[in-house]
Amino acid sequence: MSEVVLESVSKRFGDTLALADVSMVVPDGAFVVLLGPTGAGKTTTLRLIAGLDRPDTGNIVIAGQSVLDYTPAQRDVAMVFQQYSLYPHLTVRENLAFPLKSPLLNTPADEVERKVRAVAETLRIPHKLDNKATELSGGEMQRVSIGRALVRQPQIYLMDEPLSSLDAKLRAELRVELKHIQANLGATMLYVTHDQIEAMTMATHIGVLEEGRLVQFGAPRDVYENPVSTYVATRLGQPRINLLPADLFPGAPSGAETIGLRPEHIVQGEGQPATVLRVEHLGDQTRLHLRFGGHEVVTTTEVHSHHAQGDEISIRPQSALYFDAAGTCMTTGA
Amino acid sequence: MSESPITRMAEATPQPLARKVRGLSDRAIAWIFVAPTIFLLLAVNIFPLIWTINLSFTNFKANRPNREVEYIGLRNYERILTDSDIWLSMQATAHFLFWTIFFQVLIGFTLAWLINKKFKGNDLWTTIIVLPMMLSPAVVGNFWTFLYQPQIGLFNYVVAFFTGADPSSFEMLGSVQLAPWAIVIVDTWMWTPFVMLICLAGLRSIPDYIYEAAEIDRASKWRQFWTITVPMVMPFLMLAVLFRGIENFKMFDLVVQLTGGGPGSTTELASINLKREAFEKWRTGYSSAFAIILFVTVFGLASIYVKALNKVKDR
Ligand SMILES: Nc1ncnc2c1ncn2[C@@H]1O[C@H](COP(=O)(O)OP(=O)(O)O)[C@@H](O)[C@H]1O
Ligand SMILES: [Mg+2]
Numbered sequence: 060m061s062e063v064v065l066e067s068v069s070k071r072f073g074d075t076l077a078l079a080d081v082s083m084v085v086p087d088g089a090f091v092v093l094l095g096p097t098g099a100g101k102t103t104t105l106r107l108i109a110g111l112d113r114p115d116t117g118n119i120v121i122a123g124q125s126v127l128d129y130t131p132a133q134r135d136v137a138m139v140f141q142q143y144s145l146y147p148h149l150t151v152r153e154n155l156a157f158p159l160k161s162p163l164l165n166t167p168a169d170e171v172e173r174k175v176r177a178v179a180e181t182l183r184i185p186h187k188l189d190n191k192a193t194e195l196s197g198g199e200m201q202r203v204s205i206g207r208a209l210v211r212q213p214q215i216y217l218m219d220e221p222l223s224s225l226d227a228k229l230r231a232e233l234r235v236e237l238k239h240i241q242a243n244l245g246a247t248m249l250y251v252t253h254d255q256i257e258a259m260t261m262a263t264h265i266g267v268l269e270e271g272r273l274v275q276f277g278a279p280r281d282v283y284e285n286p287v288s289t290y291v292a293t294r295l296g297q298p299r300i301n302l303l304p305a306d307l308f309p310g311a312p313s314g315a316e317t318i319g320l321r322p323e324h325i326v327q328g329e330g331q332p333a334t335v336l337r338v339e340h341l342g343d344q345t346r347l348h349l350r351f352g353g354h355e356v357v358t359t360t361e362v363h364s365h366h367a368q369g370d371e372i373s374i375r376p377q378s379a380l381y382f383d384a385a386g387t388c389m390t391t392g393a
Numbered sequence: 394m395s396e397s398p399i400t401r402m403a404e405a406t407p408q409p410l411a412r413k414v415r416g417l418s419d420r421a422i423a424w425i426f427v428a429p430t431i432f433l434l435l436a437v438n439i440f441p442l443i444w445t446i447n448l449s450f451t452n453f454k455a456n457r458p459n460r461e462v463e464y465i466g467l468r469n470y471e472r473i474l475t476d477s478d479i480w481l482s483m484q485a486t487a488h489f490l491f492w493t494i495f496f497q498v499l500i501g502f503t504l505a506w507l508i509n510k511k512f513k514g515n516d517l518w519t520t521i522i523v524l525p526m527m528l529s530p531a532v533v534g535n536f537w538t539f540l541y542q543p544q545i546g547l548f549n550y551v552v553a554f555f556t557g558a559d560p561s562s563f564e565m566l567g568s569v570q571l572a573p574w575a576i577v578i579v580d581t582w583m584w585t586p587f588v589m590l591i592c593l594a595g596l597r598s599i600p601d602y603i604y605e606a607a608e609i610d611r612a613s614k615w616r617q618f619w620t621i622t623v624p625m626v627m628p629f630l631m632l633a634v635l636f637r638g639i640e641n642f643k644m645f646d647l648v649v650q651l652t653g654g655g656p657g658s659t660t661e662l663a664s665i666n667l668k669r670e671a672f673e674k675w676r677t678g679y680s681s682a683f684a685i686i687l688f689v690t691v692f693g694l695a696s697i698y699v700k701a702l703n704k705v706k707d708r
Contacts, residue, residue, distance in 0.1 A: 111605050132611035144606040148624050157620075158610035207610065 061122045061214035061247045062087045063108060068117035070103055070271075077103040079271040080117070085264070090241055090248045092258045092279075094294045095268035101251040102141055104268070105217040108249065109136050122214065132163065134215070137208035141219040141251075143200045145192040151203050152188040155179065158211050178206040181236055183229065197224045205233075209240060216241065216248045222257065230254075234261060255297045259283070267291045289386040292319050298346055298357040300380075301325075307352050308376050315389060319380035322359040330375025335366050349374070449682035456675040469682035479683065481658060482666035488573055489580070489648075489662060490641050494634055496581045501588025502630065506622075508589070509596040519593070523586040530583070534650025537579045541565040541651075566652050572660050576648050580641065588633045595629030596622070628706045635698055642691050663687055 063085040070078040078100045085091050093101045106112045108119060110131040119126050126134050137158070146154050155175040159166045166174070179185040182202040187195060192203065201224050208216060221237070222230045238261045241248045252258055258265060259279050266276045267290075275287045279295075286292035292300045305315040308331070333351040345364045349356040351374065358374075360366065381389045417425075449469055453462045473479050504522060508515050525533070540548040543561040553560035565575040599622065607617045645664045648654070654661035654669075661669075667687065671680035 109609060111608065131608040132613075135611075136609065138606075138609045140602060140606060142602065144602045146603060146606070146621065148621075157607075157612070161611040162613070162616075163611050207606075 062120075063215060063247055063249070064118075064120040065104075065108075066118040066120065068107060068114045068119065070100075070107060070112065070114050076271050078107070078114070081268075081271070081273045082117075083266060083273055083276055085247055085249065087247055088245045089263045090238070090250065090261055091264045091266055092262035093249060093251045093266050093268060094253075094258060098270075099268040100271040101268055102219055103271075105138065105219055105249060105251065108134075108215070109138050109217055110134050132161075135213045136215040136217055137211050137213040138217040139204050139208050139219060139221045143204045145200055145203055145207075147191075147193050149192055150188070151179070151184065151190050151192060151195070154192050154203055155188075155206050155210055158207055164211070174210050175206075178210050181209070181240075182206050182233070198226065198229070201225065202233075205237075212244055212246070214247065216246055216250075218248065218250045220251050220253065222252070222254070237261070255295060258295065265295075267294055285388070285390075286319075286380070287388050289317060289319065289382050289388075292380060292382075292388070296321055298322065298359070301354075301356045301358075302382075303351075303354050303356070305381060307354070308379075310376075312381055312389060314383050315381040316384040317382040317386070318376065319382060319388075320356065320358075320376055321380075322357075324377055324379045325356070325358045326375045326377045327358075327360065327372055330373050332371055332373050335368055335370040335372065337368060338364065338366055347372075445681045445684055448678050449685050451678040453678045453681075454675045455671075455677040465678070469679050470686070472679065473683050473686060478658065479663075479666065482661050482663050485573065485659065485661055486642065486644075486663045489577060489644065489660075490638060492574075492577045493580045493584070493641050494637055496577065497585045497588045497637060498630065498634060500581065501585045501633070502592045502626070504585070504589045505592035505596055509593060519590075522589060525583045526586040528583070530647040531650055533579065533583050534647045537575075537582075538566065538651060541575060543567075567656055569656055569659050572652055572656055576651055576660050579651060580644070580647060583647070584637060584640075588630075588637065591629050591633040591636075592626055595626035598629075599625050628702065631698075631702045631705060635695065635702065638698070639691060639695060642687075 063083075065081050065083045068078055068081045069076070081100075081104065083091075093104060095101055103112065107114050108121075110126065110129060110133075113127065121134060146157065149157070152175055155178060156171050158164075159171045159174060175188070176185065179188055182205060184199055184202050184206070187199055187203075192200065195203065201221065205218070205221050208218070218237075222233055225233065234257055250257075250261065262279045264276060265279050265282045267274050267282065269290050275282055275291045282291065283295045286295070289302055293302070301320040302317050303320065305311040305318045308318060311318060331351070333349040333356065335347055336350050336355065337348040339346040339348070340362075343362070344359050345362050347358050347360050347364070347366060349358065349372070356374070366372065379390075383389055450464050450466060451462050452465050452469075454460065508519055508522070537548075540546050541564075543549055543564050546560075546565075548565065549560040549563070552558070552563075563571060565571045565578075603621055603625075604617060607621060612620065643664050644662055645668070648660055648662055649665060652660040654665045658666075663683075664687075667680055667683050670676050670683060
């Protein structure tokens with residue numbers, strides 16, 4: 060019951076057009092990951108949905124109702140801020156209990172304590188409950204901030220890079236927890252991240268923002284396999300997609316300016332010669348940096364590869380992506 | 394030994410200078426630098442304090458320096474603590490302190506809260522409101538005596554306008570009931586801006602994003618005020634109260650200018666009383682003892698208060 064719809068939403072800050080005519084339908088219970096470099100308008104999108112800012116034009120509809128005139132409290136959203144925004148004069152416990160003490164919820168005291176404790180356990184901070192909010196590390200503050208959203212059961216969660224300052228292990232654990240909680244509650248989630256794995260594993264939908272415009276919105280696989288432009292193609296994929304002049308390889312369609320090669324688009328052992336510049340053993344994958352026709356190409360190979368610097372191998376593109384001079388994708392279907 | 398650039402550089406570097414100057418150690422040089430300050434401190438602060446303590450046990454009178462001085466033990470202290478005049482002046486001081494702080498905090502905080510709203514020209518308003526604080530207490534005292542004039546005073550006129558009473562039917566400075574309030578009003582008029590400024594600094598120190606988080610957490614404006622604004626401004630507010638408290642405990646100039654302690658001794662604050670004892674009645678020993686009692690009182694209250702302040706800050 061909490062579908063979120065943005066209808067031609069624009070927002071301007073002085074000379075900056077933070078959001079330009081963004082339309083998006085977030086289905087009830089969806090997990091939407093917003094991608095885009097700094098300044099693309101991700102935070103602005105969340106703030107508009109939360110009701111902290113008002114769009115200049117356009118409409119925001121939650122659960123079938125225009126919420127433009129609703130306060131954040133009336134919209135019943137929980138938000139994890141990019142800069143944590145804890146209450147500095149309160150303890151961790153008081154910070155976590157704060158949303159529960161809203162008269163709108165009217166939670167009994169023992170219930171508050173139980174919920175706070177449960178959330179603290181989930182986020183691995185039960186031993187910090189009596190610390191002041193300022194006596195925490197960055198990662199702990201971030202977890203308190205997530206906790207403040209999780210103690211409630213709102214219709215919509217808005218999370219702005221919530222796991223960005225956690226170590227890899229904790230991040231992996233909390234990724235699973237968050238996805239689990241969201242799926243269990245059936246809540247709608249809008250989630251900002253720069254993390255490739257978070258985006259691909261958690262999202263039901265990915266929205267890619269470029270300078271305030273929503274350039275693509277779709278399922279993660281779809282965005283990955285059929286990016287609309289070179290810009291979107293470079294947002295997803297580890298290692299990043301290789302963008303090379305299209306005429307390096309035979310068989311480019313006419314009008315193609317750029318060929319986009321993800322590692323899985325590169326067949327090794329046949330085709331044109333390339334030189335191994337560097338081999339990176341990452342443990343679960345091994346990357347090859349190749350010199351090919353004056354360009355550097357990064358691809359992956361089998362984990363126990365015996366390639367060494369200076370080796371000659373040959374490569375051939377396979378179902379690669381082609382882009383025209385404007386960077387728009389010409390290929391449809393992988 | 395090789396003449397590498399590094400060894401050459403090391404040799405060219407002078408020995409630590411300080412250790413060599415006239416054979417003095419670092420420590421001695423440090424002492425030479427702080428000595429003038431320490432000397433001044435001793436001469437201007439510590440010595441008078443000790444001398445006052447010493448005098449407080451005597452019957453010394455400064456207008457009769459040649460009379461033989463007798464040590465009379467704690468007699469001065471005994472007499473002060475049983476002197477009803479002194480207690481009256483302490484009461485007047487307490488009344489003055491309590492009500493000035495009460496009104497200044499109430500009005501100062503409210504003004505700061507209003508000024509902190511983002512509206513056009515709030516900087517101009519701040520400047521205007523702060524003006525009284527920039528005047529000299531003597532000037533303020535002087536022109537308020539005019540404002541309080543029953544016949545021509547603006548204050549009486551305004552009160553009369555709103556209450557319908559006859560402006561010359563009451564004398565703010567001449568009436569035993571009204572005079573203690575008259576000095577409270579003037580001090581409040583003059584120093585509320587100070588409390589406001591400090592509260593404003595406190596309010597400005599609360600980042601917007603905290604209120605945004607509270608909005609998201611569905612706290613009403615009322616709850617935001619009591620759970621965020623008040624606790625976060627509290628350390629600032631308490632600091633303002635400390636400053637005003639210490640200032641008003643030793644209040645002298647403004648009140649002397651306004652009432653001179655009268656009528657009767659209704660506005661004779663402790664410091665005015667002290668000045669009378671010391672430099673009109675010339676009871677030097679006695680007034681020294683009184684000064685010491687005041688000093689200990691302020692010092693004690695202030696220390697307790699600063700402890701409380703720190704607790705609030707660390708909360
Ligand atoms: N309060 C603001 N005042 C002025 N400019 C802003 C404000 N908030 C955001 N912007 C601008 O809007 C653009 C988008 O910002 P934001 O949504 O925070 O980007 P992101 O979260 O994707 O990094 C940026 O160019 C930023 O400078
Ligand atoms: Mg951002």
